[in-house]
Amino acid sequence: MKIIGIDHVAIALSDLQELGDLLRELPGIEALGTEIVEDQGVKTDIFGTGRGKIELLASVAEDSPVDKYLRKKGPGIHHIALLVEDLEGMLIYCREKGLRLIDEEPRRGAGGNRIAFLHPKSTGGILIELCEKP
Amino acid sequence: MKIIGIDHVAIALSDLQELGDLLRELPGIEALGTEIVEDQGVKTDIFGTGRGKIELLASVAEDSPVDKYLRKKGPGIHHIALLVEDLEGMLIYCREKGLRLIDEEPRRGAGGNRIAFLHPKSTGGILIELCEKP
Incomplete structure (x- = not known):
């Protein structure tokens, strides 16, 4: 169970x-293509850099997390995604360290990632x- | 002359x-260590992820770019750095494409990078x- 790199940087x-x-x-x-992630209400254009990806995010649903971010902060770098080995184990570790999680269990993201x-x-x-x- | 990956993500x-x-x-x-970048008025704590770095930035000078960013937007992901081969060539290419540059010529950043x-x-x-x- 460990982090093995920056998977992507997401830009709203x-x-x-x-x-x-x-x-x-x-x-x-x-x-690398375009994907709609329905449960996040976003359209994402994905680009490879040779080492890590850049995901451009636009809201396709009112009050999506990206829509709220844009109204509050304007265009910006929305999140950083770290690639891990053994996501469940990492979430257990984080909980044991007292960290708060948005997602208690893995869910499906762009590209079939968990x-x-x-x-x-x-x-x-x-x-x-x-x-x-995946 | 090309981009070869995400070098780091910088967080203010x-x-x-x-x-x-x-x-x-x-x-x-x-x-990976701590560095003061005098001409940017920042202290940076640098972490390796296995593939790309995370740089945490705090202002050490009033009205530094990071100080202004924090006052305007609060804590956030300040910039993304792309590793390139042939930086001068890339800057010429960007100018030819009509892009605006903050730095017309390479300058020295953390870790001795240009x-x-x-x-x-x-x-x-x-x-x-x-x-x-370097």
Whole structure:
């Protein structure tokens, strides 16, 4: 049970076009596709950087977490996702350390990953996702 | 000349303690040290994740960029840094594409890296650093 790297950085935007167009033009960046994550109310354009991904997030549902974030803070880097081995074990470890979790159990994220978010109350206010490959 | 990965994600905090303590306890995360970057007015605690770093930033100078960010937005993910091969070539390429740059020429960042920031006006409002290993 351990963290093995940054899986992705997720960026909340009102409009995916400007930064998406820029990333598509940067040498070394690969557009990996677009996905709707229904239970988060987001559309995500995913880009590979060679080591870790960038996910651009736009809200497709009123009052989605990304919609609320944008209204409160404007465009910004919404969360960082750390790749883990043994997500269940990591969640048990985090609970034993007294950390608050948003997701007590893993749920399904983009790309078929299993994911769980730590609660910002336990992370200095920063949204951190733990994810495990399918 | 190309991007080869996410080098680090930088997180602006009023207090490095809470998230720093959490990262030090997470299996797989390695504390790599602390550095003062004088010309940015920041102290940074740097952590390895196995693939990409997390840099926690606190302001050590009034009106530093991080101080201004915290007053405007509160704690948050301040920027993402992409590792590049041939930083000068990448800056020329970006200028040719009409992108605005904060740094027209590479300057020195943490860890002896050579770095340059793209201007948020050209990136949908997101602060993106390009960096090259020494």
